[in-house]
Amino acid sequence: MILDLWLNSAQKSKITRETDPAPQRHPRCDCHSDVVKPAASVLAGALVALTAAAGCTSGTTATRTSPTPSFTPTTASTATATPEPSMTSTMAPTGTQPRPTPTHTATQTADAVRVFRSMTEAQRVGQLFMVGASTTGPDAATMSAITTDHVGSVILTGTSYGGVAAIAGISHGLQAATNTAKLFIAADQEGGEVQRLQGPGFDAIPTATQQGAMPPAQLRADARRWGAQLRAAGVNLNLAPVMDTVPAGAPNPPIGAMSRQYGSDPVTVATHGVAFAQGMADAGIDATAKHFPGLGRVADNTDTSAGVTDHVTTRRDAFLVPFAAAVKAGVAFVMMATAYYSRIDPARPAAFSPTIVTGMLRGDLGFRGVVVSDDLGGAAQVAAYAVGARAVDFIAAGGDVVLTVDAGQIPQMSAAVLAAAKADPRFRTRVDAAALRVLRAKQARGLLS
Numbered sequence: 001m002i003l004d005l006w007l008n009s010a011q012k013s014k015i016t017r018e019t020d021p022a023p024q025r026h027p028r029c030d031c032h033s034d035v036v037k038p039a040a041s042v043l044a045g046a047l048v049a050l051t052a053a054a055g056c057t058s059g060t061t062a063t064r065t066s067p068t069p070s071f072t073p074t075t076a077s078t079a080t081a082t083p084e085p086s087m088t089s090t091m092a093p094t095g096t097q098p099r100p101t102p103t104h105t106a107t108q109t110a111d112a113v114r115v116f117r118s119m120t121e122a123q124r125v126g127q128l129f130m131v132g133a134s135t136t137g138p139d140a141a142t143m144s145a146i147t148t149d150h151v152g153s154v155i156l157t158g159t160s161y162g163g164v165a166a167i168a169g170i171s172h173g174l175q176a177a178t179n180t181a182k183l184f185i186a187a188d189q190e191g192g193e194v195q196r197l198q199g200p201g202f203d204a205i206p207t208a209t210q211q212g213a214m215p216p217a218q219l220r221a222d223a224r225r226w227g228a229q230l231r232a233a234g235v236n237l238n239l240a241p242v243m244d245t246v247p248a249g250a251p252n253p254p255i256g257a258m259s260r261q262y263g264s265d266p267v268t269v270a271t272h273g274v275a276f277a278q279g280m281a282d283a284g285i286d287a288t289a290k291h292f293p294g295l296g297r298v299a300d301n302t303d304t305s306a307g308v309t310d311h312v313t314t315r316r317d318a319f320l321v322p323f324a325a326a327v328k329a330g331v332a333f334v335m336m337a338t339a340y341y342s343r344i345d346p347a348r349p350a351a352f353s354p355t356i357v358t359g360m361l362r363g364d365l366g367f368r369g370v371v372v373s374d375d376l377g378g379a380a381q382v383a384a385y386a387v388g389a390r391a392v393d394f395i396a397a398g399g400d401v402v403l404t405v406d407a408g409q410i411p412q413m414s415a416a417v418l419a420a421a422k423a424d425p426r427f428r429t430r431v432d433a434a435a436l437r438v439l440r441a442k443q444a445r446g447l448l449s
Helices: 002-012 036-057 106-118 121-126 140-147 163-176 216-232 266-282 318-329 354-364 387-397 407-423 425-444
Strands: 129-134 153-157 184-187 189-191 286-292 333-336 370-373 402-404
Touching: 106 425, 121 407, 121 425, 129 140, 129 184, 129 407, 140 407, 153 163, 163 184, 163 216, 216 266, 266 286, 266 318, 286 318, 286 354, 318 333, 333 354, 354 370, 354 387, 370 402, 370 425, 387 402, 387 407, 387 425, 402 407, 407 425
Parallel strands: 129 153, 129 402, 153 184, 286 333, 333 370
Antiparallel strands: none
């Protein structure tokens, strides 16, 4: 199969190799210089092969096999690989940083385990949630979620024009409220219409479509600057880049209508999305590849419509190449879409599908980082599901961090996960594994100190 042949040749070209003996696991971060141009040429070859493969299966129900391009980030130092399911955020930033991104070592892994073992089950469950916090200042529900329900991550909601200093004050207050590990503080800082943090100290970031026209090296350098601005504001996680490919001219409300795509072909999206993610990593910010397995072929927005379905994407589709590239590059987080994918799992939204989360993202692509959901709080797509069931179903499918912009839902969600863990030892094992994965990601960003 094209995908398998590609993976074999890509792995042979790596300078640093994963020490995990499992034959299907992919290297998470191999660090050497001058990668962007070779990666682009590799992807160009991939597109030719994909086009030929797609032509052979046109008009049939056979799935198309998609090569996984080999990306490795350019960094100042080589991270030490570990056979544990550790985070993919080991890309050490270059230049002067207040606190460089640590590489993974046995000591750091032990620290994550130590913190995990010191936690109650409720505290571990809290690490599996990301809750909305207003950019004008968190409300009582958000603060209660952090202090009472031990929520481990927040997403800054609403557009702020107050600048870096204003957001830094909010970030500091949120971190001061934690009683376990420090928070992942996330923002949607893509560019264009989706740039939540603006004002003094924040550049006006161009749309992803405009970024897709830049040379990848320039985009990486710009993304490093944008990431440094986030870091100055106390933000350590960017819910970007968008790795969805929107076909040219296709009506696509969630992505294409707002120019959130890097291009209309998987090669351009992969090359530029990875450059953006690498730039963020250079600045010490974890990036998030979204929305797996892609929202570029849907006709409605899952935030505002129910029953949104992709009728095209297959398990080995060409449009998965950007996500595979992001995984190979060492992206730390991947966000799951909530659309249905009728040719993969027609019965469940992607975020609730073990086939898609565990089978495709973890298995086919070899992702070992943190899997976060798209919004499960206010999205119309999941409104028919009971609030608690949304969290349980996502974690059962293989997800790690439940994102809800509605902080008022956290007590219900947390209680449902705790109850399911108490009733089902297998589910409790899944909860504990997810909590440890989140803590290892925090260890990699110095958030357990």
